[in-house]
Amino acid sequence: MPPALQAARHAGLRKADHGQAPHYSRGALDRWPCYACPLDDCDWHHDDDAARPSDPALLEAKVLEHLADHNIVDALRSLQAARDGSVAVRESNNRAWDVVNLHRLRAVHRGEHAYSDPVGQMLSAALVGTAEHNDVGRELMALSEGVAGARDITSVPVAEPLNGMRP
Template structure:
């Protein structure tokens, strides 16, 4: 599968918007009108183009616009961005490993108590979260229900990435 520069820029616009990096956004406003933001995928670059949903720019024009912008970056810019992405992936992997350590500790404690290793509720919830099983939706639902009426706790449950980009 090949991805065009424009598709990468559309993804970058959503990525930056998801992290609150204004002015990058994807919005639906009054009567379903809004904008699709395409943005430079490189870290630290604020270039973007907000394309109106009701009168979108031709795909080949957007592709040319993004390509022209990206040609203004040096190879070092791309390498820095790749290194930052690699560092983020390593940090995420390490975080994931630490969470699995907690799951395994709870499972071992259950075994020492004479229980089945998957009977510990904390290990079950954390394992479901790490693996992404449907059981984690129950955790999100309970978080939402439990947070009702608690000051500052609204919207505390995470939202799956697929739901944020639609």
């Protein structure tokens, strides 16, 4: 897939994941793949019919034509917002690991194995993304059935990595 088109596809998924225009959920993206402007605060997008997909070269040209309308300040603003978001996620991740380490050290002080605390284990599995975390999602779904306000309580998947890198 050409680079600008890949970035636009990634942007469409990322914006849907975050409830931003042009789409507010991934549901519509199965039938109509969305190529969106990768810059923040820009609602430009192109929906392609999955049953009759457009030529990738034509879509690439359409994306590049749109991007040419933006100036360097728009791009820099989006890059800075992405950097700020990455820093906030890293700091949040560090705080969560502090909780994991606290649970591990408490277990050691109780004379138990450092990895014996179930809360520390669950949080660690969630942070690392191990298969054990899938058990948490299944239990959440089971426990949320019939509970008012608990609809869609589980986390949603984020956009797929761009060029093998995490979004």
